[in-house]
Amino acid sequence: MDKNRYLKVLCKLLIYLVVLITSVVMLLPFLWMISVSLKPAGQVYEYPPRFIPSTFNFENYRTAWTRANFSLYFKNTVIFAVIGTFLTVISCSLGGYTFAKLRFPGKEVLFGIILFSMMIPFSSVLIPLFLIVKNFPLAGGNNIFGKGGIGLINTFSGLILPGIVSGYYIFLFRQFFSMLPDELIYAARVDGCSEFRIFLQIILPLSKPVLATVSIFSFMSRWNALLWPLVILTDPKKRTLQVGLAIFQGEQLTGAQWNELLAASAIALIPTILIFLLGQKYFTTGIALTGMKE
Amino acid sequence: MAQQSKLLKREIYSAYIFLSPIFILYFVFTIIPVGMSIYLSFTNYSGFGFPKWIGLDNYRYTINDDLSRKALVNTIYFAVGSVSLNTVLALLLAVLLNHPLKGRAIFRNIIYLPVVTPMLAAAFVWKFIYDPSPSGLLNYLLGFLGIPSQQWLGDVRFAMPAVIIMSVWKGVGYNMVIYLAGLQGIPDQLYEAAELDGASSLYKFIYITVPLLKPVTTFIVITSTISAFQAFEQIYGMTEGGPVNSTLTLAYLIYIRGFRSLKFGDASALSVLLAIMVFAFSILYIRRIARES
Numbered sequence: 001m002d003k004n005r006y007l008k009v010l011c012k013l014l015i016y017l018v019v020l021i022t023s024v025v026m027l028l029p030f031l032w033m034i035s036v037s038l039k040p041a042g043q044v045y046e047y048p049p050r051f052i053p054s055t056f057n058f059e060n061y062r063t064a065w066t067r068a069n070f071s072l073y074f075k076n077t078v079i080f081a082v083i084g085t086f087l088t089v090i091s092c093s094l095g096g097y098t099f100a101k102l103r104f105p106g107k108e109v110l111f112g113i114i115l116f117s118m119m120i121p122f123s124s125v126l127i128p129l130f131l132i133v134k135n136f137p138l139a140g141g142n143n144i145f146g147k148g149g150i151g152l153i154n155t156f157s158g159l160i161l162p163g164i165v166s167g168y169y170i171f172l173f174r175q176f177f178s179m180l181p182d183e184l185i186y187a188a189r190v191d192g193c194s195e196f197r198i199f200l201q202i203i204l205p206l207s208k209p210v211l212a213t214v215s216i217f218s219f220m221s222r223w224n225a226l227l228w229p230l231v232i233l234t235d236p237k238k239r240t241l242q243v244g245l246a247i248f249q250g251e252q253l254t255g256a257q258w259n260e261l262l263a264a265s266a267i268a269l270i271p272t273i274l275i276f277l278l279g280q281k282y283f284t285t286g287i288a289l290t291g292m293k294e
Numbered sequence: 295m296a297q298q299s300k301l302l303k304r305e306i307y308s309a310y311i312f313l314s315p316i317f318i319l320y321f322v323f324t325i326i327p328v329g330m331s332i333y334l335s336f337t338n339y340s341g342f343g344f345p346k347w348i349g350l351d352n353y354r355y356t357i358n359d360d361l362s363r364k365a366l367v368n369t370i371y372f373a374v375g376s377v378s379l380n381t382v383l384a385l386l387l388a389v390l391l392n393h394p395l396k397g398r399a400i401f402r403n404i405i406y407l408p409v410v411t412p413m414l415a416a417a418f419v420w421k422f423i424y425d426p427s428p429s430g431l432l433n434y435l436l437g438f439l440g441i442p443s444q445q446w447l448g449d450v451r452f453a454m455p456a457v458i459i460m461s462v463w464k465g466v467g468y469n470m471v472i473y474l475a476g477l478q479g480i481p482d483q484l485y486e487a488a489e490l491d492g493a494s495s496l497y498k499f500i501y502i503t504v505p506l507l508k509p510v511t512t513f514i515v516i517t518s519t520i521s522a523f524q525a526f527e528q529i530y531g532m533t534e535g536g537p538v539n540s541t542l543t544l545a546y547l548i549y550i551r552g553f554r555s556l557k558f559g560d561a562s563a564l565s566v567l568l569a570i571m572v573f574a575f576s577i578l579y580i581r582r583i584a585r586e587s
Binding site for chain 1 (some may be wrong): 296302304305306308309310313315316318319320323324326328329330333334339341351379385390391393395401403404405406408410411412413414418419420422423427428429431434463469471472475483495520523524526530531532544545548549552553555558559561562566569572573576587
């Protein structure tokens with residue numbers, strides 16, 4: 001019996017050790033990023049590498065912020081992510097509600113069509129999307145046939161519109177709304193409440209967790225988006241943070257100014273960590289909602 | 295009765311109104327692009343003038359083109375490597391972090407942290423970790439084990455494994471959380487019964503945990519494979535497909551062919567190929583789910 005308890009303690013210690021080592025490995029790239037981003041140029045390639053710089057060179061952050069015009073990129077990204085998230089949440093929640101609670105012909109087929117979108121890889125529609133946005137009728141100097149101008153290239157609309165409808169988010173909303181009792185809706189309906197008011201005043205106030213989850217997911221995916229912004233933003237004034245970061249790296253062909261590049265990376269990364277720490281429980285809510293509970 | 299049917303009519307009417315903005319956007323930015331991708335794959339087009347119909351030429355070219363084949367092989371290499379490593383590690387971490395440990399929430403958050411960070415920023419720091427000089431972090435740390443410095447991202451043997459390891463670091467937390475949710479669904483009685491029979495931890499893991507998590511594993515393997523097929527950002531940030539195209543993936547080749555060489559036709563043939571791969575996996579998953587339930 002004594003031997004058994006001894007073994008159990010040993011086992012527990014071993015688990016702690018493995019978990020601790022894994023955590024250190026997972027954190028190491030973040031710590032290294034911060035360490036290098038604070039190093040003066042002379043210490044970047046020093047051997048042996050220094051983990052804590054001799055002086056904290058915050059100058060790198062200022063260089064990244066001003067020379068690469070990150071204050072503008074930051075503003076652009078916030079606008080893009082906030083407006084995009086707002087439109088996504090509005091339209092996908094309304095869609096999820098309709099599929100969860102309203103009765104209408106063609107429901108199954110239409111929902112199937114929405115789910116189909118989850119199977120389409122973004123890279124596969126990248127080129128046509130670019131062509132559609134570029135040839136968008138009556139925008140950016142285009143005529144009604146979409147010729148002659150640049151369409152929605154370099155606009156927030158071009159950046160935001162293609163990403164608003166997401167089969168995944170509509171699915172998440174539907175999952176959540178179908179758990180709400182029907183009686184609530186029936187009562188309001190009989191009282192003559194319009195369907196939109198039922199949604200706005202009865203359903204949405206009960207749905208804060210799923211609203212928070214989708215908002216956070218949607219905001220993060222826009223904040224971190226690279227490929228689409230890279231393709232349609234050619235005007236330096238319209239760049240998002242990720243595009244700015246990509247260009248900043250490209251401009252540094254002359255020798256590796258890793259300290260500045262990693263300072264720029266940290267600027268792009270820190271907001272995502274803050275949002276995660278503030279809203280961490282909503283990240284797991286989303287996963288639970290996908291129905292992966294067993 | 296009359297009121298009932300009036301209410302139902304209003305319900306149908308509202309449903310179509312609510313769905314119309316979604317379906318307009320969906321039609322313009324998803325359905326039309328899918329159709330266009332297929333159409334463009336049969337044409338020669340550089341973005342100016344009109345696409346010229348050339349039949350199956352792009353597909354013939356793609357099948358015989360060394361670069362496309364290389365990209366296909368690399369994409370499969372990346373998918374198999376990253377998905378298997380990611381799934382196994384996610385399962386092990388979930389089982390470990392399902393124990394009542396002190397600071398468990400903190401450990402979970404640390405492992406999840408890379409998931410929320412922008413891929414490009416992560417790619418840059420890993421590129422510097424893999425720096426070929428002896429003062430590169432990985433070379434320096436491996437130096438303690440007596441392993442000589444390597445050009446991790448500059449060596450055709452190591453570049454893809456290096457990209458895979460970075461991607462697993464980035465994504466393992468996500469699958470771990472899914473596994474943790476799955477572990478909540480396994481009734482404690484099963485473990486208690488096994489313990490009464492004197493089963494070891496390893497026995498319980500192999501004969502209870504793994505089989506009962508099978509639906510979760512199916513979900514993880516298939517969704518991870520679908521996203522691995524589309525690997526772009528880590529390639530863009532770390533290797534740009536090099537060295538000697540050893541990390542060139544399909545998604546990266548589509549980007550290069552489309553937006554650097556303006557060969558929209560060739561790039562569309564690759565797009566269709568990629569979509570078929572993803573589609574096949576999705577169907578596989580749906581059939582699995584249908585059979586299991």
